[in-house]
Amino acid sequence: MSQPVVDMPAALRHLRRVPGPMKALIRRHGAPPLSKTRNSFASLGRAIVSQQLSGKAADTIYGRFLALYPRRRFPRPDELLATPIETLRGAGLSRAKASSLHDLAAKFQDGTVIPRRFVHMDEDGLRAMLTQVKGIGPWSVDMFLIFGLMRPDVLPVGDLGVRKGVQAYFGTEALPDAEEMTALSEGWRPYRSVASWYMWRVVEEGLP
DSSP states (O other), X not given: OXXXXXXXXXXXXXXXXXXXXXXXXXXXXXXXXOOOOSOHHHHHHHXXXXXXXXXXXXXXXXXXXXXXXXXXXXXXXHHHHTSOHHHHHHTTOOHHHHHHHHHHHHHHHHTSSOGGGGGGOOHHHHHHHHTXXXXXXXXXXXXXXXXXXXXXXXXXXXXXXXXXXXXXXXXXXXXXXXXXXXXXXXXXXXXXXXXXXXXXXXXXXXXX
């Protein structure tokens, strides 16, 4: 049985009804530009590249990485494995991220990671499979679940931007931890993935 993906009209209807400034955020920013990936290998690779970087810095380094390959197309696993670590580092990747990309490619090739199963796997199963890859932790899995698979109810409690957004949105004195974020976001269920996208917008512009 396939797992659900975001029903955007239903998500926006639900979130407009929750207390707070969510309705204004939706009016100002429109619907999140989420789309299901056709290339899970590329989506996971981009998540590795983007770790611990601002959006602008991540986009710059990702562009340099793509420039290593014909037509700036994300490489196949065998092409990535054939790219020396030092070449990847020359594009701006750290040694750890370059090594993680190689490990991702190897695990796609050896069957440790089986993308055709993703659509049927629940989040716990996906986390167990994907975190076998060196350098893929909870944050990378959350980003893939939201931006790669469009799972509807993911709350990335380890993302600093979402934490800051929740802090501003709810007016908490300190950055909320995972437990507090889960409690505060209860009204957003079952569309916390969509609500999380608006928390990044809160950080960009300040609380409406």
